Amino acid sequence: MDELDSAIVRELQQDARQTNRALAHRLGVAPSTCLERVRLLHRRGVIRGYHADIDPAALNRRVEAFVSVQLRPPSRQVIEGFKAAMFALPQVMAVYVVAGEQDFLVHVSVPSLDALHSFLIDRLTQRREVAGFRSQIIYDSARKNVAAPLE
Amino acid sequence: MDELDSAIVRELQQDARQTNRALAHRLGVAPSTCLERVRLLHRRGVIRGYHADIDPAALNRRVEAFVSVQLRPPSRQVIEGFKAAMFALPQVMAVYVVAGEQDFLVHVSVPSLDALHSFLIDRLTQRREVAGFRSQIIYDSARKNVAAPLE
DNA sequence: ACTCGTGCCGAATAGTGTGCGGCTCCGGCG
DNA sequence: CGCCGGAGCCGCACACTATTCGGCACGAGT
Structure with missing residues (x-):
């Protein structure tokens, strides 16, 4: 390197x-x-692949949000199952297992606010292991596609 | 389309x-x-570019976290300034302006827990507009690189 | 029926990826 | 000090690819 x-x-x-x-x-x-x-x-696995960057609006995804989810109980089995279930949904762009008050951070991307609401009540509230969640709508975002080595 | x-x-x-x-x-x-x-x-802007997917570990970034930040006052000027300042830092991978209790979600990627701590106290605590923050270390993540049109 | 516009195709050409033999540089060792 | 061996870089040759362009088919509108 x-x-x-x-x-x-x-x-x-x-x-x-x-x-x-x-x-x-x-x-x-x-x-x-x-x-x-x-x-x-x-x-060596440094380059993992090459991906096109697509405008979400072109795929009819005009609303993005982060949903913080708390699970009960936060056992390995529950976490793995929830992660897999979320990741399989087309609205879900990324899943993060995090430390802190919440156990999960789910990045979702949907056509509208209505679709977000539907997602929350149909896909989250419905699941027994979900003890609570909080959603943060994304107003603006900036992602970096270039990262330099640190130190 | x-x-x-x-x-x-x-x-x-x-x-x-x-x-x-x-x-x-x-x-x-x-x-x-x-x-x-x-x-x-x-x-048409549907394809915005093509980017290589790089293993963060190869760039000496073994610890990732989301930092939720609350600003004071949450005015346009403060928000824009903070966003630009964060985005310019090499440890910052993405910045999200969100609705909810917090105003910002900053995705950071650093070599170690020490580096995360340094980042927090040197780059965040130091800024006057930061009224408070909370960091969530990422234990595990799964991102999708293929998204289908919805509906 | 005719025309026009749109989108797809296939062939030709310029440009690109890829394997390979050889070169240079540099460190180790007698 | 001279020799050896390995690693990495280079340039060439060949197969393959991108890209352009003229032509064709199809459907809509007149």
């Missing part, structure tokens, strides 16, 4: 579809060298 | 680096047709 690897990672985070030649030229190395590095990064 | 467009979006969310030919063959259309569709999706 030297300077060249970091640079490759940085570039591919920003634009995963630039040609290998362009990437190599930008970093000042030969295409073959660059290709070999990229393949090693893949093999 | 017909069935073919949706299929293209689905495929490119899963693997943004597959060749146009492979994509076309998988969807049963000619490569030239497929290419034209992809370009239109780009132009």
Whole structure:
């Protein structure tokens, strides 16, 4: 994981579809060298994949929210089951098992406020292990797609 | 945004680096047709970009957390300033402006628990507009990289 | 029936990915 | 000090790919 690897990672985070030649030229190395590095990064698990970034509105998802959920009892089995159930739902974009007052943070993405409400009462309230939840509608968000190594 | 467009979006969310030919063959259309569709999706803003998915551990980020922040006063100026300041920090992966008890949700990614603590006391406590915060360490997470249109 | 517009296709060309042999650099060791 | 071995980078050649463009088919409107 030297300077060249970091640079490759940085570039591919920003634009995963630039040609290998362009990437190599930008970093000042030969295409073959660059290709070999990229393949090693893949093999080592540093690069886990390449994904298109899609506008949620185009998929009819105009409302996003975080739902904090408290489970009862917070046992391994309950947590795993809930996590799997949530993740399987199309409205759910991400699931986080967290420490603190709440046990879960579920990132949901739905067409409308009505759909959010339906989701909450049909998919959460209905589940016995849900001891309580609180939802935070997202007004604005900014995600980073480039992360540098720390330290 | 017909069935073919949706299929293209689905495929490119899963693997943004597959060749146009492979994509076309998988969807049963000619490569030239497929290419034209992809370009239109780009132009329409449906496809916003292509990003490599990088293992955070490889970038020396072994601890992730959500930090909920309450601001004082929650005015537009304070919110915008805080958002920009947070987003500029390398430890911050995402910033969400939310409704509810808290005003912000900051997704941070750091090398260690010590680094998280340092971040909290050096970057948050220090800021005057921060009226309070609560951090939730992420034990486990699952993100989806494929989202289908809803309804 | 005719025309126009839209979208798809297939072929041709320019450009790209990929494997491989050889080169250079550098550290270890006699 | 000279030699050896390995690692990493390079450039070339070939197969494959992206991209452009003219043409065709289909459906709507007149």
